[in-house]
Amino acid sequence: MERKICILGGGNIGTAMAKGFVRSGYLKPSDVIITRRHPEYLKELEKEGYVTTRDNNYAISHSEIVIIAVRPEQLERLIDEIKDSIDENRHIIVSVVTGAAIKYISGLIGKKVPVIRAMPNTAVSICESMTCLSYGNVSGKKKEKIYSLFSSVGKVLEISEEYIVPATSLCACGIAFFLRCIRAASQGGIEIGFHSDEAILMAAQTARGAASILLESYGHPESEIDKVTTPRGCTIAGLNEMEHNGLSSAMIKGIVVSYNKAMELAKNNGK
Ligand SMILES: NC(=O)c1ccc[n+]([C@@H]2O[C@H](COP(=O)([O-])OP(=O)(O)OC[C@H]3O[C@@H](n4cnc5c(N)ncnc54)[C@H](OP(=O)(O)O)[C@@H]3O)[C@@H](O)[C@H]2O)c1
Numbered sequence: 505m506e507r508k509i510c511i512l513g514g515g516n517i518g519t520a521m522a523k524g525f526v527r528s529g530y531l532k533p534s535d536v537i538i539t540r541r542h543p544e545y546l547k548e549l550e551k552e553g554y555v556t557t558r559d560n561n562y563a564i565s566h567s568e569i570v571i572i573a574v575r576p577e578q579l580e581r582l583i584d585e586i587k588d589s590i591d592e593n594r595h596i597i598v599s600v601v602t603g604a605a606i607k608y609i610s611g612l613i614g615k616k617v618p619v620i621r622a623m624p625n626t627a628v629s630i631c632e633s634m635t636c637l638s639y640g641n642v643s644g645k646k647k648e649k650i651y652s653l654f655s656s657v658g659k660v661l662e663i664s665e666e667y668i669v670p671a672t673s674l675c676a677c678g679i680a681f682f683l684r685c686i687r688a689a690s691q692g693g694i695e696i697g698f699h700s701d702e703a704i705l706m707a708a709q710t711a712r713g714a715a716s717i718l719l720e721s722y723g724h725p726e727s728e729i730d731k732v733t734t735p736r737g738c739t740i741a742g743l744n745e746m747e748h749n750g751l752s753s754a755m756i757k758g759i760v761v762s763y764n765k766a767m768e769l770a771k772n773n774g775k
Pocket of ligand 1: 512513514515516517518539540541542543560573574575576578581582600601602623624625626676
């Protein structure tokens with residue numbers, strides 16, 4: 505089986521995926537070709553054995569799975585550059601580009617090549633991504649290949665394409681939302697006596713513990729909160745103060761605004 509994949513667009517998410525696929529043991533660095541127009545910024549990956557180049561057509565000709573990870577406004581020019589190298593019997597195209605529909609990408613390529621949409625997040629670099637996949641019309645072995653590739657770097661959920669934009673807000677943007685929560689907790693920690701590095705460690709590990717409880721038990725957050733909130737205790741006092749100041753409301757509103765913005769961007773791009 506051909507193991508090589510190429511990632512066209514070695515920016516934040518492109519390099520995060522490259523690192524994750526190797527860290528998971530799914531691929532060797534030499535099996536990952538990563539491109540950008542300024543490949544000098546990929547020197548660190550090159551030193552680790554990844555293949556780096558600015559030549560997208562070279563990358564495609566040596567790969568079976570082609571992951572597109574450029575920004576929405578860069579997509580048309582990229583596809584125009586590569587479409588002649590795409591072989592509908594050999595390649596599987598995976599796009600992580602926000603707002604670019606499968607139909608739109610297939611139309612730009614102009615061939616009946618399988619196109620799958622993926623929405624990972626930057627935790628893919630440490631194999632802790634929440635990746636949503638929308639397979640369109642792709643099935644069988646090709647679908648399984650992409651499922652197992654992304655399963656190697658975290659959890660995978662299959663969703664229909666109309667939910668990819670909501671998944672972008674909850675999972676891809678979500679990394680930033682939860683990081684900001686951890687930063688806020690650490691700032692509280694500094695105010696009550698800890699050094700910044702201690703406070704961040706304590707907040708981040710506590711956040712990981714909370715997330716792991718849910719992921720391992722498939723439980724509901726409220727039933728786990730009930731186990732921590734002693735009547736008249738300090739947890740419920742802190743929690744209620746946060747809620748009086750709009751904690752849940754801020755998160756819900758932020759996710760909805762983020763979703764609306766993502767929808768607007770998708771529409772503006774005509775996709
Ligand atoms: N960041 C995330 O957490 C995340 C998560 C899920 C999905 N996404 C989506 O993934 C896409 C990329 O996001 P990003 O945050 O990684 O953006 P980014 O850091 O700006 O990365 C885009 C990369 O594409 C390269 N590029 C542009 N045109 C190219 C071309 N013709 N050939 C090869 N490389 C090219 C750019 O490098 P050069 O300028 O050197 O060419 C740049 O490194 C976006 O559509 C975004 O919505 C991002």
